[in-house]
Amino acid sequence: MGESKPRPRPPLPYNMRDVVLPGDAACPGCPIPMGWKVLSAVFGEKMILVIPASCSSVVVGAYPGNSLKASVVHVAFASAGAVASGITEALRRRGINDVQVIAWAGDGGTADIGMASLSGAAERNHDFIYIMYDNEAYMNTGIQRSSSTPYGAWTTTTPIIGKTEHKKDVAKIMIAHGVPYVATASVAYPHDFYAKLQRAKRIHGFKFIHLHAPCPVGWRFDPKYTARIARLAVETGLWVLYEYYDGKLRLSGPSRPYLDPSKRKPVEEYLKLQGRFKRLTPEKIEEIKKYVEWNWEWVKRHM
Amino acid sequence: MSKSMVRLEPIKYHVPLARPKQGVAGKTGFWRTEKPIVDNEKCIRCYLCEIYCPVNVIRVEPETGVTIDYDYCKGCGVCSDVCPVNAIRMVPEE
Ligand SMILES: Cc1ncc(C[n+]2csc(CCOP(=O)(O)OP(=O)(O)O)c2C)c(N)n1
Ligand code: SF4
Ligand code: SF4
Ligand code: SF4
Ligand SMILES: [Mg+2]
Numbered sequence: 001m002g003e004s005k006p007r008p009r010p011p012l013p014y015n016m017r018d019v020v021l022p023g024d025a026a027c028p029g030c031p032i033p034m035g036w037k038v039l040s041a042v043f044g045e046k047m048i049l050v051i052p053a054s055c056s057s058v059v060v061g062a063y064p065g066n067s068l069k070a071s072v073v074h075v076a077f078a079s080a081g082a083v084a085s086g087i088t089e090a091l092r093r094r095g096i097n098d099v100q101v102i103a104w105a106g107d108g109g110t111a112d113i114g115m116a117s118l119s120g121a122a123e124r125n126h127d128f129i130y131i132m133y134d135n136e137a138y139m140n141t142g143i144q145r146s147s148s149t150p151y152g153a154w155t156t157t158t159p160i161i162g163k164t165e166h167k168k169d170v171a172k173i174m175i176a177h178g179v180p181y182v183a184t185a186s187v188a189y190p191h192d193f194y195a196k197l198q199r200a201k202r203i204h205g206f207k208f209i210h211l212h213a214p215c216p217v218g219w220r221f222d223p224k225y226t227a228r229i230a231r232l233a234v235e236t237g238l239w240v241l242y243e244y245y246d247g248k249l250r251l252s253g254p255s256r257p258y259l260d261p262s263k264r265k266p267v268e269e270y271l272k273l274q275g276r277f278k279r280l281t282p283e284k285i286e287e288i289k290k291y292v293e294w295n296w297e298w299v300k301r302h303m
Numbered sequence: 304m305s306k307s308m309v310r311l312e313p314i315k316y317h318v319p320l321a322r323p324k325q326g327v328a329g330k331t332g333f334w335r336t337e338k339p340i341v342d343n344e345k346c347i348r349c350y351l352c353e354i355y356c357p358v359n360v361i362r363v364e365p366e367t368g369v370t371i372d373y374d375y376c377k378g379c380g381v382c383s384d385v386c387p388v389n390a391i392r393m394v395p396e397e
Contacts, residue, residue, distance in 0.1 A: 007365055010350070013353040016353075016359070021325045021326075021359070022325055022326065022358050022360045023325050023326030023327060023330065023331045023375045024328060024331075024358070026358075028334065028378060028380075029357060029380070030357050031357070032357075033359065034357050037359060060327070061324070062321075062327070063319060063321045064319070064321050064324075065323075066323050066324060066327065067323075067324070067327045069323040224379060224381055224383060224393070226355075226379075226381055227381055228385075
């Protein structure tokens with residue numbers, strides 16, 4: 001009998017093994033290192049993460065240690081876009097072209113305080129990837145509301161009736177900048193996120209990825225449900241996975257069935273697992289449903 | 304003014320660079336209140352638990368099945384929730 005052929009080794013998980021080191025400072029069930037594992041499957045050690053003040057700054061650990069076998073540059077809250085632009089240009093001048101610069105910023109650091117430097121980097125079309133990991137509040141400082149917190153959600157600064165405004169949709173803002181590549185992703189769909197990073201890697205210019213990242217601490221759910229809740233956001237149609245390039249929106253595989261509203265799970269299934277939505281009234285749930293419909297109409301118009 | 308504000312000689316900085324290190328937050332296994340126990344007979348080697356584990360402590364191999372590094376596993380339970388065949392059970396730590 002001949003030698004049996006070794007089984008093919010899929011990139012996930014085999015290429016995720018070496019860069020994200022065990023024993024980081026993240027809470028149990030944290031979505032942040034889940035996202036980093038996918039980054040590492042694409043870029044390995046050859047990435048420079050530019051991280052503004054956020055949970056991620058803490059998760060990688062304090063000097064002299066670093067939980068990532070990749071370079072991390074800790075920067076001031078508002079500056080991820082600017083610093084990543086500078087590093088990208090410095091590498092280019094030095095002729096280093098096998099290292100990926102990635103701005104890895106929270107929703108507060110992106111939708112709120114980092115918006116100006118992000119917009120500048122996009123407008124100048126610097127060749128790097130900006131990833132907004134969206135845990136939908138300022139988690140590191142104690143769950144304060146951000147402009148990316150969804151309607152109705154409890155936070156420590158919206159304590160009684162929840163947030164009364166809808167989420168700021170940063171991916172749409174980036175599409176309006178006319179950058180070469182914009183995508184949404186979710187920690188529940190690592191293969192989809194992987195494929196998007198692979199595409200982003202091949203595109204020259206500014207790339208933006210909006211990563212949905214449920215946080216057990218801030219959203220008030222059992223840490224074992226991080227992936228489940230992220231998946232429910234997609235299955236209920238609340239979070240739509242797509243890519244936008246060459247002037248067209250392309251719905252990603254996991255979201256394709258939900259173009260048909262009858263295929264979507266009721267949003268209640270997503271909301272009921274999270275303590276932050278505990279006090280939603282039926283009227284507020286109706287408002288959330290309307291928002292979902294409105295967002296899908298936007299998606300359809302751009303396909 | 305005699306003293307120039309501009310230093311012309313090269314400056315040798317000592318840059319405090321952090322280095323990659325396992326366990327930057329210590330042995331995070333101590334955080335655990337529940338422990339994931341794998342039934343390798345039931346396991347269908349789908350890799351999902353390894354792909355999702357936030358602490359990167361699971362290894363799935365077709366031959367040997369699932370192994371978990373309990374020194375660092377935080378006991379979040381994500382692996383047990385994503386397993387399609389319920390091969391991972393969470394049991395309370397003593
Ligand atoms: C200029 C400035 N203002 C405020 C802070 C305090 N601060 C540090 S992290 C943080 C919240 C970050 O929120 P987000 O970007 O959503 O990341 P998360 O912690 O949720 O991961 C704040 C307000 C700061 N470091 N710098
Ligand atoms: S608060 Fe949330 S995002 Fe921050 S480290 Fe904990 S689980 Fe992760
Ligand atoms: S309980 Fe959490 S940390 Fe432990 S192996 Fe499972 S997913 Fe990883
Ligand atoms: S998720 Fe379950 S079936 Fe899949 S590899 Fe892990 S233990 Fe085995
Ligand atoms: Mg946040």
